[in-house]
Amino acid sequence: MKCYGDRNAVDGVDLDIRRGEIFALLGPNGAGKTTTVEVLEGYRARDGGEVRVLGVDPAEGGRSWKAELGIVLQSGAGDSQLTCLELLRAQAAYYPDPRDPAEVLELVGLTEKAGSRGRTLSGGQRRRLDVALGIVGRPRLLFLDEPTTGFDPEARRQFWSLIRSLRDLGTTMLLTTHYLDEAEELADRVGVITRGRLVEVAVPSALGGRGQAPAVVSWTEDGVRRTAETASPTAFVAELAIRFPGEVPDLAVARPTLEDVYLRMIGEPS
Amino acid sequence: MTTTEECSLPSIGSVCRTRAGVELKEFFRQRESVVFTLMFPVILLLVFGAVLDYELGSGVSFTQYFMAGVIAAGILGASLQNMAIGIATERSDGTLKGLAGTPMPKSAYFVGKVVQVLVVTVAIVAILLVIGVVFYGVDLPSGTEWLTFAWVAALGSAASTLLGIAVSSLARNGRSASATVTPVALVLQFISGVFFQFSEVPTWLQTVAAVFPLKWMAQGLRSVFLPDALAAQEPAGSWELGRVALVLAIWCVVGLVLCVRTFRWQDRVDR
Numbered sequence: 001m002k003c004y005g006d007r008n009a010v011d012g013v014d015l016d017i018r019r020g021e022i023f024a025l026l027g028p029n030g031a032g033k034t035t036t037v038e039v040l041e042g043y044r045a046r047d048g049g050e051v052r053v054l055g056v057d058p059a060e061g062g063r064s065w066k067a068e069l070g071i072v073l074q075s076g077a078g079d080s081q082l083t084c085l086e087l088l089r090a091q092a093a094y095y096p097d098p099r100d101p102a103e104v105l106e107l108v109g110l111t112e113k114a115g116s117r118g119r120t121l122s123g124g125q126r127r128r129l130d131v132a133l134g135i136v137g138r139p140r141l142l143f144l145d146e147p148t149t150g151f152d153p154e155a156r157r158q159f160w161s162l163i164r165s166l167r168d169l170g171t172t173m174l175l176t177t178h179y180l181d182e183a184e185e186l187a188d189r190v191g192v193i194t195r196g197r198l199v200e201v202a203v204p205s206a207l208g209g210r211g212q213a214p215a216v217v218s219w220t221e222d223g224v225r226r227t228a229e230t231a232s233p234t235a236f237v238a239e240l241a242i243r244f245p246g247e248v249p250d251l252a253v254a255r256p257t258l259e260d261v262y263l264r265m266i267g268e269p270s
Numbered sequence: 271m272t273t274t275e276e277c278s279l280p281s282i283g284s285v286c287r288t289r290a291g292v293e294l295k296e297f298f299r300q301r302e303s304v305v306f307t308l309m310f311p312v313i314l315l316l317v318f319g320a321v322l323d324y325e326l327g328s329g330v331s332f333t334q335y336f337m338a339g340v341i342a343a344g345i346l347g348a349s350l351q352n353m354a355i356g357i358a359t360e361r362s363d364g365t366l367k368g369l370a371g372t373p374m375p376k377s378a379y380f381v382g383k384v385v386q387v388l389v390v391t392v393a394i395v396a397i398l399l400v401i402g403v404v405f406y407g408v409d410l411p412s413g414t415e416w417l418t419f420a421w422v423a424a425l426g427s428a429a430s431t432l433l434g435i436a437v438s439s440l441a442r443n444g445r446s447a448s449a450t451v452t453p454v455a456l457v458l459q460f461i462s463g464v465f466f467q468f469s470e471v472p473t474w475l476q477t478v479a480a481v482f483p484l485k486w487m488a489q490g491l492r493s494v495f496l497p498d499a500l501a502a503q504e505p506a507g508s509w510e511l512g513r514v515a516l517v518l519a520i521w522c523v524v525g526l527v528l529c530v531r532t533f534r535w536q537d538r539v540d541r
Contacts, residue, residue, distance in 0.1 A: 063375065079365075080296065094285060095372075096373075137372070
C-alpha cells in the first residue's frame with residue numbers, strides 16, 4: 001500500500017504499510033487521521049496524489065477489492081434490532097470467503113451475547129461487535145479507527161489481546177489512535193500525523209530518535225538526587241557501581257518516553 | 271495483488287435475500303415502527319368507523335368511503351414515511367456508511383427496502399380489509415376492481431417509496447425526518463380526501479392536493495370501493511383512472527431521478 005494525499009485536511013502523507021504488520025497512525029484530534037484512513041477505505045475522494053490499497057486505487061475499488069478489506073469506523077455500527085449473531089451472519093453473506101460467525105463471536109469474546117441485540121451491549125462490547133463485523137469477511141487488511149476511545153483500562157487490555165490474536169491470524173492492520181500506550185503496545189510501526197502532515201514513521205522504540213537519545217541516569221548520593229545524561233549508560237552505571245560499596249541508591253535509567261517525543265513532534269511543550 | 275475472482279463473490283440474488291431478511295426483522299422487531307406504520311391506520315379505521323357512522327347517499331356508508339382513504343394513507347405510511355424516517359436514521363447512525371464499506375452490491379440494499387415496503391403494505395391492506403369487513407360490513411371489491419386495486423396500490427406504493435428515499439436525504443437524522451414528514455403526511459391526508467369527502471375540501475386545497483400522489487391513490491381506490499354512481503361527486507365527475515395512472519407514473523419518474531441525484535451513503539462531511 002502506498003498513500004500520498006494532497007489536500008487541505010491532509011497535505012503530504014507518504015507511507016507504505018507492509019503485509020502482516022500493525023501500523024498505528026498517531027496524532028492529536030483533527031490532525032487528519034480519519035481523513036487519511038477514509039481516503040484509503042474509499043469513502044473520501046482525494047484532490048491529488050497516488051494511493052494504492054492492496055494494489056488498487058480506492059477511488060476505483062469494486063466489490064472484489066472491498067471483499068478483502070475490513071473496516072471498523074470511528075462511529076461504529078448503527079442501532080439494530082438484530083442480534084449479534086444475526087448481524088454477523090448478514091455481514092458474512094456479503095463476502096466470498098467469510099469466517100464462521102459463531103467463531104468470530106468467540107474470538108471477540110461475545111459468545112454469551114450471541115442472542116442479544118446491539119442496544120443491550122456495553123460500550124466495550126459494542127466496540128468488540130464492531131470489530132467482529134469488520135473481521136467476519138476474513139479481510140487481508142483491517143482498518144481500525146480509534147477502536148478503544150472511551151474504554152476503561154481493563155476493556156482496553158482485553159481489546160489489545162484481541163488485536164494481537166488477529167495479527168497472529170495474519171491480518172494486516174491500520175490503526176488510528178490518540179493513545180500512546182496503545183500504539184506502543186500494539187504497533188510494529190508508528191506514523192505521527194499532525195496538521196495533515198506525516199512527520200515521522202518509525203518503530204515505537206525509535207520514534208523521534210528515541211533509540212539514540214541520551215539516557216538519563218539518576219541516583220541518590222549524599223542524600224541528594226543526582227541525574228546525568230549520557231550516551232553510554234552501561235559504562236556510566238558500571239562506574240557508579242565501583243564508587244558505591246553495594247547497591248547504587250535509587251538507581252534508575254530512563255530513555256525519553258514515547259509521550260515525550262510525541263509531544264515534541266506535534267509541537268506541544270512537554 | 272488481487273486474488274479474489276469476481277465470480278467467487280456471493281451472487282446478487284443471495285445478498286438480496288439476506289437484505290430482505292434483515293429489513294423485515296428490523297421493521298417488525300421495532301415497536302415504534304410497527305405501532306406507527308402498521309397500527310396507526312388500523313386505529314384510524316376503528317375510531318372513524320365507530321364515530322362517523324353515517325350514509326353518504328346511494329346506500330353507501332362513510333366507512334365504505336373511508337376504506338379507500340385509510341388504505342391510501344396506510345400505503346403512504348408504509349412507503350413514504352417508513353422510507354424517509356428509516357433511511358435517514360440509518361444514514362445518521364452510520365449503518366449506511368458501514369454497508370457502503372462492504373462488498374454488498376448497492377442495489378441489494380434497495381431491493382431489501384422494496385421487499386420491506388411490499389410486505390408491510392400487504393399486511394396493512396389485509397388487516398384493514400379484514401377489520402372493514404368484520405366490524406363495519408364494508409363491501410369488498412369484485413372482479414376487475416381487484417385489478418384496479420392492485421395497480422393503484424402498486425403504482426402509488428412505488429411512487430411513495432421512491433419519494434421517501436429521496437426525502438430521506440433532506441433530513442439531518444431520523445428524528446428530524448420524522449418531525450418533518452409526519453406533519454406533511456397528516457396535512458396531505460386531510461386535503462386529499464382521506465378523513466372526509468374530497469368534495470368537501472375547498473377548491474384551492476383540492477388543487478394543492480392534486481399535485482401530490484396521495485390524492486390520486488385515494489381517488490383510484492375510491493373507484494374500487496364505491497359504486498360508480500358516486501363518481502359524480504369527484505372533481506372531474508368521473509374516477510379519472512387514466513389520470514391517476516399518469517400522475518402516479520410521473521411521480522415514480524420524479525422520485526427515481528431525485529433518488530439517483532440525492533442519495534448519499536454517509537452523512538454530509540460538513541457536519
